Amino acid sequence: MVERSHKPGPISATTASSLPQAQVNVSDDNSKVTATIPSGDTVEVLLYGATIISWKSNGTENFWVSDAAKLDGSKPVRGGVPVVFPVFGPPPKNHATSSLPQHGFARNSRWEYLGKSTSESASDDSVKMDFGLYSAGLSEEAKKAWPYDFGLVYSVTLTKGELSTILTVRNEGKEGFDFNVLLHTYLRIKDISTTTISGLLGTSYVDKVLDARESTESNSDLRITGETDRVYKSLAQDTTTVVENGSPRFDVVRKNFRDTVIWNPWTEKAKGMGDFEPKTGWREMLCVEVGSVAEWVRVEEGESWEAGQTIKSLV
Numbered sequence: 001m002v003e004r005s006h007k008p009g010p011i012s013a014t015t016a017s018s019l020p021q022a023q024v025n026v027s028d029d030n031s032k033v034t035a036t037i038p039s040g041d042t043v044e045v046l047l048y049g050a051t052i053i054s055w056k057s058n059g060t061e062n063f064w065v066s067d068a069a070k071l072d073g074s075k076p077v078r079g080g081v082p083v084v085f086p087v088f089g090p091p092p093k094n095h096a097t098s099s100l101p102q103h104g105f106a107r108n109s110r111w112e113y114l115g116k117s118t119s120e121s122a123s124d125d126s127v128k129m130d131f132g133l134y135s136a137g138l139s140e141e142a143k144k145a146w147p148y149d150f151g152l153v154y155s156v157t158l159t160k161g162e163l164s165t166i167l168t169v170r171n172e173g174k175e176g177f178d179f180n181v182l183l184h185t186y187l188r189i190k191d192i193s194t195t196t197i198s199g200l201l202g203t204s205y206v207d208k209v210l211d212a213r214e215s216t217e218s219n220s221d222l223r224i225t226g227e228t229d230r231v232y233k234s235l236a237q238d239t240t241t242v243v244e245n246g247s248p249r250f251d252v253v254r255k256n257f258r259d260t261v262i263w264n265p266w267t268e269k270a271k272g273m274g275d276f277e278p279k280t281g282w283r284e285m286l287c288v289e290v291g292s293v294a295e296w297v298r299v300e301e302g303e304s305w306e307a308g309q310t311i312k313s314l315v
């Protein structure tokens with residue numbers, strides 16, 4: 001801050017250049033990596049699960065995190081962006097993932113911070129941080145349950161008003177493996193009753209609340225009016241937009257992901273989750289989860305695959 005003891009005049013070139021320049025700042029305290037860019041936008045990534053637990057742009061928090069979320073590595077985080085890999089939901093019977101917990105092990109394993117790179121542009125600087133998880137770094141239990149050799153690199157890029165994440169899956173073993181992957185994003189919204197979702201019209205979905213009934217979305221502006229848990233499959237459009245009170249609030253843009261899950265637990269489910277607080281929090285959150293979950297993705301020996309999302313905060 002510049003203190004003025006006299007009447008302000010025009011700032012001379014010398015004065016302007018001697019003002020401290022805002023910079024990209026990244027800090028790592030061995031449990032969390034925090035980045036700030038000159039616009040003031042910030043992101044926080046917990047090494048546990050490489051879970052993004054905060055993203056602020058234009059002074060506004062964009063992600064919902066439960067007040068009762070465990071951030072100490074004892075349980076996957078209820079909120080932010082947990083990474084779901086290599087299985088989505090409860091694992092199917094008689095499958096290579098059958099012994100894994102719901103949503104796999106990536107969200108409850110400790111990832112490594114691999115470092116940052118920055119880039120300067122006329123409009124604003126940005127920073128990319130990479131996180132890695134390898135089969136060798138898994139718990140003995142997870143290794144036993146899913147004995148494949150793999151490497152995951154998760155890149156989180158913060159730019160003014162935007163957060164991009166890309167996940168690369170590498171097969172480092174001698175046999176191919178199948179996996180699901182999903183970015184379980186909890187968006188913070190003002191009020192679910194005045195929020196709509198566009199970009200899903202005409203897409204077929206599996207309704208997990210209605211015994212996996214298959215339907216086709218007939219709403220161009222979908223309103224959430226009760227417990228919702230749907231897997232929208234093979235979307236034609238890359239962008240799903242969350243609209244608040246008629247104004248676009250978030251664009252969620254998929255890159256190489258085929259599907260999108262829309263989830264809101266509503267009253268009863270929220271009551272049943274010990275780590276969901278406040279119990280009325282479902283009013284202020286909406287999960288728009290991009291992923292490839294309706295069908296398995298396969299990577300053969302030596303192959304890699306990558307996909308990601310860009311979320312644009314439109315306020």
Ligand SMILES: O=P(O)(O)OC[C@H]1O[C@@H](O)[C@H](O)[C@@H](O)[C@@H]1O
Nearest residue numbers: 089102103184208229261263289
């Ligand atoms: O409680 P968890 O394991 O974090 O899962 C939360 C929800 O995650 C969603 O992705 C699933 O579609 C839901 O079925 C599930 O209830």
